[in-house]
Amino acid sequence: MGILEVKNVSKRFGGLKALSDVNLSIAENTVHALIGPNGAGKSTLLNVLVGKLIPDTGSVTFEGQSVLGRKPHEINQMGISRVFQTPEIFGELTVMENVLIPCFAKRDGAFRMHALESTGREKEMVEKAEAMLIDVKMIDKRGMHAASMSRGDKRRLEMAMCLVQEPKLLLLDEPTAGMARADTNNTIDLLKEIKSKRPITMAIIEHDMHVVFSLAERITVLAQGTPLVEDIPENIKGHPKVMEAYLGTTHGEAAE
Amino acid sequence: MLGLDRKDFTLVLIIALVALLAPFLLNFWPTESGMAQFNAGYPALMQRFAIYGIFAIGFNILFGLTGYLSFGHAAFLGVGSYSAVWMFKLLSMNVLPGIFLAIIVSGLFALVIGYVSLRRSGIYFSILTLAFAQMSFNLAYSVLTPLTNGETGLQTTLNDPRILGASRTAEGGIPVPSLFGLEMNATSIWKIGGWEFQFNVGYYFAAALMVLTFYLSIRLFRSPFGLMLRAIKTNQTRMSYTGLSSRPYTLAAFVISGMYAGLAGALLACMDPLAGAERMQWTASGEVVIMSILGGAGTLLGPILGAGVIKYLENIFSKINEGVLHGWFDFLPEVVKEPLVWLFARFTGEGWSLTLGLIFMIVVIFLPGGLMEGARRIGDLFRKRGKPSDDDKEHHPKPAAHVAE
Numbered sequence A: 001m002g003i004l005e006v007k008n009v010s011k012r013f014g015g016l017k018a019l020s021d022v023n024l025s026i027a028e029n030t031v032h033a034l035i036g037p038n039g040a041g042k043s044t045l046l047n048v049l050v051g052k053l054i055p056d057t058g059s060v061t062f063e064g065q066s067v068l069g070r071k072p073h074e075i076n077q078m079g080i081s082r083v084f085q086t087p088e089i090f091g092e093l094t095v096m097e098n099v100l101i102p103c104f105a106k107r108d109g110a111f112r113m114h115a116l117e118s119t120g121r122e123k124e125m126v127e128k129a130e131a132m133l134i135d136v137k138m139i140d141k142r143g144m145h146a147a148s149m150s151r152g153d154k155r156r157l158e159m160a161m162c163l164v165q166e167p168k169l170l171l172l173d174e175p176t177a178g179m180a181r182a183d184t185n186n187t188i189d190l191l192k193e194i195k196s197k198r199p200i201t202m203a204i205i206e207h208d209m210h211v212v213f214s215l216a217e218r219i220t221v222l223a224q225g226t227p228l229v230e231d232i233p234e235n236i237k238g239h240p241k242v243m244e245a246y247l248g249t250t251h252g253e254a255a256e
Numbered sequence B: 001m002l003g004l005d006r007k008d009f010t011l012v013l014i015i016a017l018v019a020l021l022a023p024f025l026l027n028f029w030p031t032e033s034g035m036a037q038f039n040a041g042y043p044a045l046m047q048r049f050a051i052y053g054i055f056a057i058g059f060n061i062l063f064g065l066t067g068y069l070s071f072g073h074a075a076f077l078g079v080g081s082y083s084a085v086w087m088f089k090l091l092s093m094n095v096l097p098g099i100f101l102a103i104i105v106s107g108l109f110a111l112v113i114g115y116v117s118l119r120r121s122g123i124y125f126s127i128l129t130l131a132f133a134q135m136s137f138n139l140a141y142s143v144l145t146p147l148t149n150g151e152t153g154l155q156t157t158l159n160d161p162r163i164l165g166a167s168r169t170a171e172g173g174i175p176v177p178s179l180f181g182l183e184m185n186a187t188s189i190w191k192i193g194g195w196e197f198q199f200n201v202g203y204y205f206a207a208a209l210m211v212l213t214f215y216l217s218i219r220l221f222r223s224p225f226g227l228m229l230r231a232i233k234t235n236q237t238r239m240s241y242t243g244l245s246s247r248p249y250t251l252a253a254f255v256i257s258g259m260y261a262g263l264a265g266a267l268l269a270c271m272d273p274l275a276g277a278e279r280m281q282w283t284a285s286g287e288v289v290i291m292s293i294l295g296g297a298g299t300l301l302g303p304i305l306g307a308g309v310i311k312y313l314e315n316i317f318s319k320i321n322e323g324v325l326h327g328w329f330d331f332l333p334e335v336v337k338e339p340l341v342w343l344f345a346r347f348t349g350e351g352w353s354l355t356l357g358l359i360f361m362i363v364v365i366f367l368p369g370g371l372m373e374g375a376r377r378i379g380d381l382f383r384k385r386g387k388p389s390d391d392d393k394e395h396h397p398k399p400a401a402h403v404a405e
C-alpha cells in the first residue's frame, strides 16, 4: 500500500475524457514523476488529489483515508501541499509574510483568532520562515513585494511556502518551468536536500527530463488521460510506448 | 510598549494627544471673527469626529484588510443606537450598560448577516449586505414600530421605567446620559483672549474610546489574524491550499467591524438619546465607504482622517446657504452674481452630497490610495531622491483592485 492510492479515477469535461480509469500508487518516501505530453491530464490528476476537482468515478485515499469530498484546506491539513503550474502566492504581501502564513497554518490549523498577538514577536515562526528562506536562497528578498518578483522567484517562493509546512506529500506541477538553468539546478539540489533531511513523498510533474531523471525513483507516463507505463527511470528511458506517446512532441528527449 | 513596536506606539500617542488637545487645535479663529463659522472645535462636531472615526476604523478592519466591501454597515450603527436607547429607557441613563448591549447586539446581528453574505464575494457580497441593511431600515421604519417607534424614532421619555435610575430628574425633566454622574452634555468653557475653548464630557468620552479602538485595530493589523485577513484579500486560492479556511476569518472580521459600528451607534445615542431608522439607510452605509476610501483603505490612519475630513466639510458646506453666497459675491454685478450664486448653491447647503460625490470621484481617479497616499507622495518629494520610503506596506497599499472582483 502506498501513501497515496488512486483507483479507477475518471474525469470528463463535457465530451473530453481528461482522465480515464487512472490507477496510481505512490510509495511512501519516494519521488514519483508523472510525465506525458501536454493535455495528458497530469494537472487534472493533481486537481483531483487536492480537492479542486471531484472525479466522476473512482477513489483517492491518502494514508488510508479518503480525500474525496474534503475541502482543499482539509486535504492540506492532512499533509498534502501543492505547487501550482502558475504560481499561486500572496502577491500583495512580502516574501517573508508569504512564508509566515503557512507556518501559522501548520501550527494553528484552519482558523485561529490570534488577533492580539504580534506577528513579529512569534519568534519560533519567524525563525522557521527565515530558515526556509535561507534554504531557498531568498533571504535577501524577504522584504520584497511578492508580486514584483520574476516568475522563477515566484515558483521558488511557492515551493518554500509548501516546504515550510513539512508536508508528508508534496505535489509539484512543473516546478522548474520558466526557470533559468542555474535555478533549475538549484531547485533539484533543494529538493534532494529536503529529501535527505526528513521523510517526504513527492509527486512531480515535469517536462524537463534532466529534472525528472535527477530526482525520480519511479515514473508514470500518462497519455490521453491514461497511464501508459509505470517503472523505474532506467526502464522508462528506452521504452517503446513512451517513445510513441512523445512522438511528434517537443519532448523527444524522453526517449533518448 | 503595550504590545506595540516603537513606531506604532508613537502613532497611538500622537492620536491620543491630538484627541486631547482637539478643543484647542480645531478652534482656528477667535469667536467674534467672521471666520469663526469655520471652526471645528465645538462639542457637537468633535463628538462626530470621534464617533465616525470609530465607525470608519471598524469598517477598515473588514474592507481595508480583507477587501470585502460591505455596503450595509449602517445597519449595525442603527442597531447600536436602538440598543443603547432601550437601555436608557429600561435600565439607567448610565452610558456603560447601553454601550455594552449595543456592542453585543450589533455583534450578533453582524454574525447573522455576515454568515449569509459571506457566502459570496466581490460585488455579490456588497449587494447582499446592501439588501440586508435596506431590509433592516424598512423593518425599523414600519414593521418593528413597537421596538423602534417607527418614523418618530426611539427616544427617552418621562414615563420610562429606568429600573436602576430615575424616570425623571428632581426638576421634572428627562435625565441626560451620563457616566457615573458625569453628564455627556456638560461643557466647561475656557476663555483666552478672543477664543472660547470648549471642553465637553461627551467628546472626551468618545475620544477616549476612539483612541482605545484605534489601539486595538493596530494590534489587530500587526497580529497573525490581521496577516490572514490581508492574505484573503490577496489570494484566497492559495489560502485554502495552505490549509486555511477563509470563511471563519472573514466572518470574524465582519463581526468585529459590526461591533465597532454598534459602539459608534451607541455613542451617537449617548450624545443625543434618540435613534431613528434613517441612521440605517444606504446613504449612511455609503458614507463610511467614502470615508475609508477618501482617507486610504487598508491604512491605519486613513479612516480616521477620512471621517474627520468628511464630517468637517459636511458641516461647513451645509451651512453655506444662498444668503451666505449672496454676501460673498456681493461685489459682482447682478448679471454675473445671480448665475454664480445659483451654481454654487447646487453644491452647498442641501447640495452637499453633490460636492461629496465630486470629491469622491476626484480622489478615486487621481489618488486611489486616498489622502494617506497623497501624504506619502508629498513626503517622498521632500525625501532625498532615489531613497525609497521605509514606511511599512500598510501605509501605502496598492489601489483596491478587489472591489469588484
Ligand SMILES: Nc1ncnc2c1ncn2[C@@H]1O[C@H](COP(=O)(O)OP(=O)(O)O)[C@@H](O)[C@H]1O
Binding pocket: A013, A016, A018, A036, A037, A038, A039, A040, A041, A042, A043, A044, A045
Ligand atoms: N477545468 C477544465 N475544464 C475543461 N477542460 C479542462 C479543464 N482542465 C483541464 N481541461 C482539459 O483537460 C485536458 C487535460 O488537461 P491538463 O490536466 O491540464 O493536462 P496536462 O497538465 O497534462 O498538460 C486538456 O485537454 C485540458 O484542456
Ligand SMILES: [Mg+2]
Binding pocket: A042, A043, A044, A085, A173
Ligand atoms: Mg499541466
